[in-house]
Amino acid sequence: MLADLPSEIIYHIATFLPTASSLTHLAQTCRRLHQIVTADGRIFRAFVQRRFFPSVEGIPPFWKDVAQALTSRSRALDRCAIVARFMAPSDDVKVVGVDQPTRHDRPTIGYRPCLDSYEVWTGGRWEDREEVLAWGAGETILLRIRSTGNAVDEKWLRFNDLEDVSSHDDIRGVHLLRPNHPGRTAGNEHIIYGRARGNVAHVAINPDDASYTLQQTFTNRAEVHSLDLSPGPEPILAVHNASDSVSLYRTATEESQVSPFAAVKGETEEGTPRHYSKFLSPTRLAVGYGQKTDTIMISDIIGDHISTCREFIFFDDPFESRLWPQRKARVGAIAPLGVDMNGGNAYGEVFLAGWGNSRVRLHDLRSPRMYEQEYVDLMDSNPIYCIQPVNNRFLVGAGAEAIVNIFDLRMQNAYSHFDAKPLEHSQQANPIGGEFSCFLSHQPPGSMSRHSLYQGAIYTMSSPSSTSSTIYTGVLNGVMRLNLGCTDDLLGSSSSWYQNHLDLTEDDINRKSSPTRLSSHRKIVGLSGYERPSPEIKNASAKLRTQVPLWSISETDRIRERETGWDQRWRRVDENQSWRS
DSSP states (O other): OGGGSOHHHHHHHHTTOSSHHHHHHHHTSOHHHHHHHHGGGHHHHHHHHHHTOSOOTTOOSOHHHHHHHHHHHHHHHHHTOEEEEEEOOOTTOEEEEOSSOEEOSOOSSOOOOOEEEEEEEOSSSTTOEEEEEEEEETTEEEEEEEEOTTSOEEEEEEEEOOSEEOGGGOEEEEEEOOTTOTTOOTTOEEEEEEETTSOEEEEEEETTTTEEEEEEEEOOOSOEEEEEEOSSSSOEEEEEETTSEEEEEESSOOOSEEOOSEEEEOOOOTTSOOOEEEEEETTEEEEEEESSSEEEEEEEEETTEEEEEEEEEEOOOHHHHHHOTTOOOOEEEEEEEEEOTTSOEEEEEEEEEEETTSEEEEEETTSSSSOSEEEEOTTOOOOEEEEEEETTEEEEEESSTTEEEEEEOSSSOOSOGGGGSOOSSTTOOOOOTTOEEEEOOOOOTTOTTTTSOOOSOOOEEEOSSTTOOEEEEEETTEEEEEEEOOHHHHHSTTHHHHHHHTTOOHHHHOTTSOGGGSOTTTOOBOOEEEEOOOTTOTTOOOEEEEEOOGGGOOHHHHHHHHHHOOOTTEEEOOTTSOOOO
């Protein structure tokens, strides 16, 4: 019998089981198998490495919970199960610095948020963690610190250090320093931020007494377009200026005023969008620029010097140039990938690039080709503004129409995450694969245009960690939180685990609760979207879908999920029915 086999053989067999629930069922077979499966999490760790992350560096050692969280997230992506809410400061938000500065202009549009977030584990359980979110909101920075587990707490802070402000003082970049940064001090949150007029600074904010200390300033004399911070224990700061240069600074230095040690210059023709820069690894930088050709230049930072190691060169498509002469294929977003298509370590070697002609390309520095794969939504002709990888998928924010595209990096879905739960029907539908686009059409709380649909850009995205099921998404004048969670998980027998994981309460999701009872920043909003037709099918039309509230789920919705593979909240829209919510 299986239970009589040596533990090493059982361990070897268990690593080939397809799902996390298979391991759980194996552990329930008998006492000995339970001891083997649960001992030090070794089998669940092997499952995580085999199915999700070949390298487990940075992942908390709570392997059963990690396996459950990652499997749940993958099932949610298979079913396009998204729970959307807006983020808004609580009523007791603390003011750090200047409360009501004097404004010297009258902005005609809202702010464009820049985001950063991270989470760390603070105790001996999966539940004991702290998540930090920061975003630039005009001239201020909003900061949320949320603790769960044994020390449940949530703090909101609003930081501004200027007495007099205008649109030139808007925050253009914000980065939270991680706990392993050598410049961090205990009890403080450290932020590097840049304002449009050129000020770049590092401050330490004490969330307990709402005070701040200026740690460093970074010398810069040009308008700031954006900031990026390299990963690793001693991050390098890249300040992308409106003058089309990228200045590099050491952040681990003890100097109070930091000068750039190197700079990258790119040529762009007048009147075109500014180029884009992004770190692919601690010492590798990608810069997109264009003149007659559109180029991504990859540079390695060696000491205080920069050397170009590769260029990806593209020419505008003649057919597209005739159709849209004003639309240029400029780089608008770059996102590094930690693993390649075969699951091997590809740190700094593989990345996605989003272009102004609505295409996303997969690039591999180890390949002689200009790109390996191209991803496109035929229904969306907007430029790409941001990309957020989520394991073997990625989300793309468009430059208009409030569109978020979901793409699958895999050539085919070799691992069915539907099997993570026992089959309830003999003819279980296959996963739909995540080839879907949705609209974040709701206006942020407090918006002057709250009675109209939001049709602007998706400016930025951030996910706190590689195991997180949350993606923070920046829209005009606000931030929307997208949680990847299936309805059957949130309403099932283990609902408390999934609700805690996604920061949801019974009032948020209870089917009998009226949505009017919820505050605006906790209310779940319904999304709409469309199934993207295959690029090979030129004349296909999009199939429209819209979400229903969690509290209205019926048995019909559960049957429909088993038949179609879509999450219970998604319903097909009739041809003459209003669908964009």
